Amino acid sequence: MGWAQIDDEGAVLAQGVLAPGVAAPIASPQRTVLVLPGADARVKLLDLPARTQAQARAGAPFLFEGVLAENEDMHWAVGAAQNDAGQRLVAAIAQSRLKHWLARCAQSGAKPHWVTLDFLLTPAAGGEVTIAATPAHTIVAAGAAGGFTIEPDLAPLVFSHWLAQARITPRRIVLIGGEPARWREALGAHAPLA
16 A cells, blocks of 8 residues: 655655555544545446435435446445535445455554545546546546546546546546547547647
8 A cells, every 4th residue: 555644735745655564654533544546436426416415325326226236235425515416426335345445554553534536636627637647547537527547558448438427528638648649539529638
């Protein structure tokens, strides 16, 4: 597991990789965040006009129907804020996977107060989609509209399907890293690539 200490302005003060049995630098639990790989969860923007978080969590599995494997217990996380259209961002992750990550944190002495996904922390201005391509993985981030993380070779193939499913029409797509020619081919006329 990688770790980083970040100040209130978002600057990285220190970072590293935890070896087995080595404790993480500890912050108070209310200031500790576990950032999971986006590939471990599925996120959708759903029409979910529930009045309470409990009602929204109860409705989420039905709106994900047919999208997730049904042979595993899932943990559901529902965004507190609704957008102007009454939609909320909803994340689903296998309970066994979430428990695995939390156990890894506990082994390192960390007690996360908040859990999120890497693409939800990747900056994306309103109306834009950011594609951050590295040799290890590609992060696609659309801010409040969600995103995904996947292997680099699969990302261009999956992108247009995700865009259609997410019902997003970005005014601009920002590519950081990656091969612009390959992405232009994958995007077609979907949006201008910056």
